[in-house]
Amino acid sequence: MSTQSVEWSVLESIHPTICISNQNAILTLLVPVELGQDTPVSIFTVPHDTYLSSSLSVPTDVLSLSADLSILPPLHLRIALPPTYPSAPPIIQSLQSTSTWLPPSTLALIKERMTAMWSPADDSGVLYSWVEWIRTGDFLAEIGWRADDMHSIQIPHPSPQLLLAALLAFASSTKSDEFAHTSYPCAICLSERKGVYCLALSCGHVFCRTCLIDMWGLHVKEGQVSRVGCPEPKCGKADAADVDGLREATEDEVRAVLSESELDRWKWLRRKRDLERDPTMIHCPMEYCQEPVPKPKSDTSSIGDSDEDEFGWARLRTCTTCGYAFCAFCRRTWHGPHTACPLPLTAKIILDYASVPPDSSDRRAIERRYGRNSVLKLVKQHEEEQQNKKWMDSSTTTCPGCEVRVEKSMGCNHMTCAKCRTHFCYRCGAKIRATDPYKHFSTPHTPCFSRLFDLFPGADNEWQPVEGFEVI
Numbered sequence: 001m002s003t004q005s006v007e008w009s010v011l012e013s014i015h016p017t018i019c020i021s022n023q024n025a026i027l028t029l030l031v032p033v034e035l036g037q038d039t040p041v042s043i044f045t046v047p048h049d050t051y052l053s054s055s056l057s058v059p060t061d062v063l064s065l066s067a068d069l070s071i072l073p074p075l076h077l078r079i080a081l082p083p084t085y086p087s088a089p090p091i092i093q094s095l096q097s098t099s100t101w102l103p104p105s106t107l108a109l110i111k112e113r114m115t116a117m118w119s120p121a122d123d124s125g126v127l128y129s130w131v132e133w134i135r136t137g138d139f140l141a142e143i144g145w146r147a148d149d150m151h152s153i154q155i156p157h158p159s160p161q162l163l164l165a166a167l168l169a170f171a172s173s174t175k176s177d178e179f180a181h182t183s184y185p186c187a188i189c190l191s192e193r194k195g196v197y198c199l200a201l202s203c204g205h206v207f208c209r210t211c212l213i214d215m216w217g218l219h220v221k222e223g224q225v226s227r228v229g230c231p232e233p234k235c236g237k238a239d240a241a242d243v244d245g246l247r248e249a250t251e252d253e254v255r256a257v258l259s260e261s262e263l264d265r266w267k268w269l270r271r272k273r274d275l276e277r278d279p280t281m282i283h284c285p286m287e288y289c290q291e292p293v294p295k296p297k298s299d300t301s302s303i304g305d306s307d308e309d310e311f312g313w314a315r316l317r318t319c320t321t322c323g324y325a326f327c328a329f330c331r332r333t334w335h336g337p338h339t340a341c342p343l344p345l346t347a348k349i350i351l352d353y354a355s356v357p358p359d360s361s362d363r364r365a366i367e368r369r370y371g372r373n374s375v376l377k378l379v380k381q382h383e384e385e386q387q388n389k390k391w392m393d394s395s396t397t398t399c400p401g402c403e404v405r406v407e408k409s410m411g412c413n414h415m416t417c418a419k420c421r422t423h424f425c426y427r428c429g430a431k432i433r434a435t436d437p438y439k440h441f442s443t444p445h446t447p448c449f450s451r452l453f454d455l456f457p458g459a460d461n462e463w464q465p466v467e468g469f470e471v472i
Contacts, residue, residue: 004081007125018131025081026093027127031134032174033072040152041167042066043160051103051158065160073098073170075110075134079127086125089118099166101155109143110134186211188231199256203247205232212257216249220262225269228254277420279402284319285331291321295328313337349375350382400424400431412452414438427451 004025012019020028042064078094092114095107102110117133118126133139137153140146145154157163179195186193188211200206211231219227229248230236236247249257254266275281280295296316316334318325325334330342349366353375356362367375396405397415401422406415413426414437423434425441427448432440441452 003125004085007127011127011131015131027079027081029077029079029131030074031077031131032074033137034135035070035072035137038068038070040066041069041155042152043155043157043163045160046156046158048158051156053105065164067164067168069167069171071171071174072167073101086123087120089115090126099170101157101163101167106143110139113139113142188215199253201230201253202250203230203235205230205235207231209257216254216257217262220258220266220269223269225266225273228266279420282317282328284322284324285326286322286324289319289322289324291319293317293319350378353379397426397429400429413441413448413454414452
């Protein structure tokens, strides 16, 4: 085997994607410029005539566009090997840059430097040195495109916007191709799959699409929208804003995995969950609408007393779907900020009926007007509601976050609302810090000091003192 064939075989084994063809001693190479890590690349504006001239230099006093890139478009090399190579120098027939990010004068300078790198005393050839010189980006310093700190690259171009878009597009496609041809282990099925069958999440974890389709699809079907996220157990644990300790998937990630109908249901579930977590959310009272209406954001600079605002304009809600303006307290048509909420008609009938003596003419008049059985039914319902309210006040505690009633059957007085995730004390109803909830029960001279657990009168106390305990 000739020296030329050996050199080409070695180069092809090291860089198979760079060596394109070898036909009749005419070599075709496509060498990308791999910077190794994200490097600041600045593109300076130069006139078109200057860009094509041989006296091109990198200006530093004009505006530029910049981006962090780890790879630049490749250089296309066409090399002819003489029969006496490597004793005779190789001939560079053509040298071009993809996306034309190198001007003609710079390409000519690169050809001169490459020709100077050949030495007749080197029997191993110069092809590998040429490839590495271009691939590692070392040529950028020799052509004067490296900054003084050697950590950034300066490129002159007549149209920085177009060139920057081309460089970013090439970098993105290169990363996509590299990801598609690389194998990744899936932590769900414990098998390795090519990247083309996987999905890289924004957190950096990679899983095969089949597992994500099954897992996320099941969670969406069961309504567990908070579980549609990165399956890595430790992912999102450090995020204090995430209640469930799980990094939820973005809409783009869900769109890349689930079907259109599943995506629509996922969006609906997320919106429903967010609405349920908002304690100020009220549904439109119109039967044909029922859309959720959030509390409007008020201008705090124009509000004097918060209590007056609570009974004034803060009650106004306007449904964005049907346009119905109503009061947040009585759910009736908006009656102004200073007008009290009208009593429901049934409540007025009950109050009038209960305010007069039994067997009086006024009671009989009410019974004749609305029907005796109907009135007695309303009175019975009213009494049941009052008893229910009395029981709710005595046996439950209101969550300070969303005002949901909570009943405790056993356990300690530290409660976590299942709806809004607010931490509060069951004894006094006060909101407590989620990061240190038991400080509320360990602070002396407070009503709940040493009251983490309540001992009810008559309850069995299984603990018995040990003899000699007082001495210890």
